[in-house]
Amino acid sequence: MTAILIDGKQVAAALRAEVASRVAALTFTPGLAVVLVGDNPASAVYVRSKDRAAAAAGIAARTIRLPADATEAALLATVAGLNADPAVDGILVQLPLPPQIRPQAVIEAIDPAKDVDGFHPVNVGHLHDGRPTLVPCTPLGVMRLLAHAGVSIRGTRALVLGRSAIVGKPMAALLINADATVTVAHSRTRDLAAECRRAEVLVVAAGRAEMVRGDWVSNDSVVIDVGINRLPDGRLVGDCATAECAAHAAAITPVPGGVGPMTIACLLDNTVTAALGRRA
Numbered sequence: 001m002t003a004i005l006i007d008g009k010q011v012a013a014a015l016r017a018e019v020a021s022r023v024a025a026l027t028f029t030p031g032l033a034v035v036l037v038g039d040n041p042a043s044a045v046y047v048r049s050k051d052r053a054a055a056a057a058g059i060a061a062r063t064i065r066l067p068a069d070a071t072e073a074a075l076l077a078t079v080a081g082l083n084a085d086p087a088v089d090g091i092l093v094q095l096p097l098p099p100q101i102r103p104q105a106v107i108e109a110i111d112p113a114k115d116v117d118g119f120h121p122v123n124v125g126h127l128h129d130g131r132p133t134l135v136p137c138t139p140l141g142v143m144r145l146l147a148h149a150g151v152s153i154r155g156t157r158a159l160v161l162g163r164s165a166i167v168g169k170p171m172a173a174l175l176i177n178a179d180a181t182v183t184v185a186h187s188r189t190r191d192l193a194a195e196c197r198r199a200e201v202l203v204v205a206a207g208r209a210e211m212v213r214g215d216w217v218s219n220d221s222v223v224i225d226v227g228i229n230r231l232p233d234g235r236l237v238g239d240c241a242t243a244e245c246a247a248h249a250a251a252i253t254p255v256p257g258g259v260g261p262m263t264i265a266c267l268l269d270n271t272v273t274a275a276l277g278r279r280a
């Protein structure tokens, strides 16, 4: 069989349009502040596209740039200023941060009500308690793609490959909350291929180009590829060998054009959620 390709670009565009119409119905303009420390080129590209997407949805976005040698104290002072600013509903500090700054200290300084990344321990706790508030954007985008693809998650065997705080762990929590039977596998898992083969829903966020091969994927499963890797020849590929996996799966996300576009759309959605939570 050949898998259906789940079109993240289309689903993200629909979500951005829905966010824009929710914003248009508000009596105020939601504000999003993105903080970028240093000049990591990938981060700069990401921050520019957040700015553009926010503006198109009617959200007032501003980017605060700090130099690569900024101190942790300077970044914490910036965050404190944004916490106190009533025009700011959402705060996102772009990761990774330079080595002199402890990411956890910064994440914990953000007002949980403005934490549109969903990384603050209070929001992490709510998610793992089964009463999610602000949820990390990438796993939230995956849940929306699964819903769009008509996957009914309750009772399914799901496997999350990867255990990061940004994707793997919150992904597992969302799937548990949706009544899946969830396994989290990672680089130290024995016989990864066999674990993957048992999954009906396979979410891959391993950070290794084309790691998941066709014979790791069971027939009729749904494969969500969160990875994005640039090969030496310049091609962008996911963490799955897409063509091989598509020969077995019922549905799969392409790279690019799968999960990637959902992340920013979910960030806009979280900004409106935060704004309504704070101002309602």
Ligand code: GUN
Pocket: 092, 093, 094, 095, 096, 117, 137, 138, 166
């Ligand atoms: N860097 C890569 N992904 C993310 C994300 O989702 N949020 C933040 N703040 N930084 C990132």
